[in-house]
Every structure is written in structure tokens, then in C-alpha cells.
Amino acid sequence: AQTVTQSQPEMSVQEAETVTLSCTYDTSESDYYLFWYKQPPSRQMILVIRQEAYKQQNATENRFSVNFQKAAKSFSLKISDSQLGDAAMYFCAYSSGSARQLTFGSGTQLTVLP
Amino acid sequence: DTAVSQTPKYLVTQMGNDKSIKCEQNLGHDTMYWYKQDSKKFLKIMFSYNNKELIINETVPNRFSPKSPDKAHLNLHINSLELGDSAVYFCASSYELGPQHFGDGTRLSIL
Numbered sequence: 001a002q003t004v005t006q007s008q009p010e011m012s013v014q015e016a017e018t019v020t021l022s023c024t025y026d027t028s029e030s031d032y033y034l035f036w037y038k039q040p041p042s043r044q045m046i047l048v049i050r051q052e053a054y055k056q057q058n059a060t061e062n063r064f065s066v067n068f069q070k071a072a073k074s075f076s077l078k079i080s081d082s083q084l085g086d087a088a089m090y091f092c093a094y095s096s097g098s099a100r101q102l103t104f105g106s107g108t109q110l111t112v113l114p
Numbered sequence: 115d116t117a118v119s120q121t122p123k124y125l126v127t128q129m130g131n132d133k134s135i136k137c138e139q140n141l142g143h144d145t146m147y148w149y150k151q152d153s154k155k156f157l158k159i160m161f162s163y164n165n166k167e168l169i170i171n172e173t174v175p176n177r178f179s180p181k182s183p184d185k186a187h188l189n190l191h192i193n194s195l196e197l198g199d200s201a202v203y204f205c206a207s208s209y210e211l212g213p214q215h216f217g218d219g220t221r222l223s224i225l
Contacts, residue, residue, distance in 0.1 A: 091157065
């Protein structure tokens with residue numbers, strides 16, 4: 001079975017600084033997708049970024065980028081120029097190419113300090 | 115123009131009751147899901163369903179059942195509610211291998 005591990009229950013960052021959230025996963029499949037979702041206090045689940053395992057290039061979305069290390073099964077999220085609105089719970093998630101349901105990590109609560 | 119909508123947003127009920135949560139998506143997606151988020155914020159898949167296949171997480175009690183009247187709807191029925199069912203339930207949808215879009219969640223509280 002696939003597992004997703006987020007080893008940082010809480011992180012904090014100063015406004016305008018950069019922070020990196022860690023995620024590792026375990027799978028025996030070669031075709032899969034990785035995601036970062038953001039859950040603010042409003043409890044909405046918002047897709048931040050998506051990475052296809054077959055793509056070597058790291059995904060980026062504005063201030064958000066990932067460091068995808070396939071051999072190490074690592075998928076970290078970097079948030080640049082952190083803003084107060086980035087404060088949220090961040091979940092790393094995995095889905096295989098065959099089974100579409102998401103397997104989530106336990107989440108990292110990010111605090112942004114003014 | 116809500117993409118994935120769930121009703122109700124909050125549900126407070128007594129132990130032993132039967133309740134339903136409705137979910138509708140207007141994105142033309144082919145697969146819908148139900149997830150449970152417990153008090154520690156851990157999210158776990160309960161069901162995934164498209165017009166061909168229902169996949170049930172084996173840890174989900176059979177008191178929970180998904181019902182899909184059509185491709186745009188996947189409702190969640192819960193019989194004989196227990197205290198441990200208190201959680202936030204999320205509906206989501208996706209198209210083929212695309213990303214999942216989530217509803218705003220339903221907070222279920224059992225008295």
C-alpha cells in the first residue's frame with residue numbers, strides 16, 4: 001500500500017521569507033501523481049500544485065514550486081515570498097495512475113509571522 | 115457557479131439516527147469521491163465511484179453507503195450514526211487522471 005509521510009507537524013515563516021515543507025512517499029508503482037493541497041481555516045481544500053511522476057521537470061505555480069526527487073521518493077514544497085494568506089494546513093497527497101483516490105499525509109500547519 | 119457543492123455544511127444529530135449528505139458537481143467530471151477528515155485533520159478515502167466501478171475502502175463500516183443517481187451526483191448515506199462518525203466529510207470529483215476538486219465539506223456532529 002502507498003504511504004505518504006509529512007514529518008513536520010508545524011512550521012513557521014516570516015512574511016516575505018521562503019519556507020520548504022517536506023514530504024516523502026512509498027510506492028512500488030512507476031506511474032503516479034503527487035499533489036500539494038492547502039486547507040485554510042475556512043476548511044476548503046485548495047489544490048496548490050501537481051506533479052506527474054514521468055516528468056523530470058519540477059512543477060511551479062507562481063510563488064509555489066516543488067523539488068521532486070523520484071529516486072529518493074521525496075516531494076517537497078517551496079513557498080517563496082510568503083504572505084499572510086499562505087497560513088494554512090498543507091497536505092501532501094499521492095494517487096496512482098490506476099487508482100485515482102488520493103492518499104494523504106498527516107499535514108503540516110504553516111504559520112506566517114508578520 | 116460552484117464547482118463541487120455539498121449540502122448541508124453542518125449537520126448535528128443524535129446517535130442512532132440515519133442521515134444523508136448530498137454532493138453535486140457541475141464540472142463534467144467522470145469520477146466522484148468521499149473523504150473523511152477526523153479530529154486530528156487526517157484525511158482518508160471512503161469511496162470512489164464512476165459510472166463503471168465503485169471502489170470501497172475496506173475499513174469503512176457498511177453503515178456508510180454511497181448512492182449515485184447520475185454522473186453529477188454522489189450522495190452519502192449513513193445509518194445508525196455513532197459518536198465516532200463525528201468528522202468533516204468531503205466530496206470531490208475529477209476527470210480521468212486530472213486533479214481532484216473538493217467541496218467545502220460537511221461537519222457532522224453526533225450528540
